[in-house]
Amino acid sequence: MSDTEQQPEDFHFPALTNGLDYLASAVDSLSGENGQPKPRDLKYGVLHLQAAVETLLKARLEMHDPALVWWTIKDYDERKHEAGDFKSCGVPGALKRLSDTVKIESVIDPEEASLTELANLRNRLTHFGWKDTVVAVQARTIPVLDLLVGFINTDILPHVDQAEEALSAERQMEQIRAGFKHLTDFVAHRMEALQGELARREHTTAACRSCRQFAVVLDGGANDLTCLLCGRQYGTGEDAAWEFIGSCRHVSIQDGGGDLNACGSCGSNAVIATPTAHSPERDTWICFACGATFEGICEFCDQAADLVADMDMCRDCYASRLAKF
Ligand SMILES: [Zn+2]
Ligand SMILES: [Zn+2]
Ligand SMILES: [Zn+2]
Structure with missing residues (x-):
């Protein structure tokens, strides 16, 4: 050897x-x-x-x-x-x-x-x-x-x-x-x-990008958004929405992608589709600025809104179209 x-x-x-x-x-x-x-x-x-x-x-x-x-x-x-x-x-x-x-x-x-x-x-x-x-x-x-x-x-x-x-x-x-x-x-x-803080807010709670837990409460814009579990800070609702889709307004507009969809409730461009604690398996259209949820995006005015049955159109657009006839 x-x-x-x-x-x-x-x-x-x-x-x-x-x-x-x-x-x-x-x-x-x-x-x-x-x-x-x-x-x-x-x-x-x-x-x-x-x-x-x-x-x-x-x-x-x-x-x-x-x-x-x-x-x-x-x-x-x-x-x-x-x-x-x-x-x-x-x-x-x-x-x-x-x-x-x-x-x-x-x-x-x-x-x-x-x-x-x-x-x-x-x-x-x-x-x-x-x-x-x-x-x-x-x-x-x-x-x-x-x-x-x-x-x-x-x-x-x-x-x-x-x-x-x-x-x-x-x-x-x-x-x-x-x-x-x-x-x-x-x-x-x-x-x-954290259940005490999260209870009854399931509809407006998103999953944190860092820890994946449903612990980011979209609380209506009073405070900057923070993950209650891991403390990850997201800034304003609009900042958070961009962060969640993995982009930022500056880059998106530069690349011709435009702004996020506008909220029919508060007017902020902060609506994205993401799962919530209430329905973790599917995306919900939700405004990160005010926490309002919507059925979809109106094809005519680009606003997040509840849509007229079987049409990709909000009630306002539907009403104004009807008025023209
Ligand atoms: Zn977290
Ligand atoms: Zn809003
Ligand atoms: Zn519309």
């Missing part, structure tokens, strides 16, 4: 094991003892979750073809690859290759908001520290964990050929699922504590 063959095996940490290890560490740190992690644990929870995202996406690319992990695929070189001496594709690039080339089953948008927000949170943490509450950080990581656990279950575990590796991955997953459950239980508990 040569010297190299006697190297301890512990140093061999394949991408999948490594990614799952980051993930296990992340859920442990984020859930803490009884859902109360210390600030330092929370910090490492976020850093390790971001590392888990990057490592696991790339592990799946690597299982298909190691060259896909490279920023420039055609430059792939096996020796440099093994030495880790290359620039790898970023998270959006990895997601695009996973869907276009590997054709994974999970549907993950390369611009997926929760992933972008996690990356932003990580950057804030590393460079500036942060002021968010514990529950804010926990709540915002749940959509990412959800997505990642789904991806591992559908697109990674079934493709692990080696029995030993599959067994160890499954063991790591048991730990991850248990930690993840603690975390979601804790956040669900915090949501329950």
Whole structure:
């Protein structure tokens, strides 16, 4: 036996094991003892979750073809690859290759908001520290964990050929699922504590873009909009409406997309279609400035309004058309 063959095996940490290890560490740190992690644990929870995202996406690319992990695929070189001496594709690039080339089953948008927000949170943490509450950080990581656990279950575990590796991955997953459950239980508990504030406002409560919980109450424009669970601030109703559709007025008008639909009740250009706590499975036309809800958009005056039966027309437009005859 040569010297190299006697190297301890512990140093061999394949991408999948490594990614799952980051993930296990992340859920442990984020859930803490009884859902109360210390600030330092929370910090490492976020850093390790971001590392888990990057490592696991790339592990799946690597299982298909190691060259896909490279920023420039055609430059792939096996020796440099093994030495880790290359620039790898970023998270959006990895997601695009996973869907276009590997054709994974999970549907993950390369611009997926929760992933972008996690990356932003990580950057804030590393460079500036942060002021968010514990529950804010926990709540915002749940959509990412959800997505990642789904991806591992559908697109990674079934493709692990080696029995030993599959067994160890499954063991790591048991730990991850248990930690993840603690975390979601804790956040669900915090949501329950908010029920007093959210009760009877289901029709005007939207799901937060950061934590995905129905905790943004469109309260009629008295205050800037804030997520009651994670504290994410959205500014005025109009700002929030643009944020929810992932654009801003300036860009939209520049690109010829125009303004948001006008509200037939308060006149603000702040009406978009989004699910509410009352009907989470379908979109409702709602004004983010005043909280009024509507059946649709009138094709004639472009205002959000209740429509005349079987016509895409509001009552005013219908009446004025009738008056012409
Ligand atoms: Zn939130
Ligand atoms: Zn309005
Ligand atoms: Zn009309």
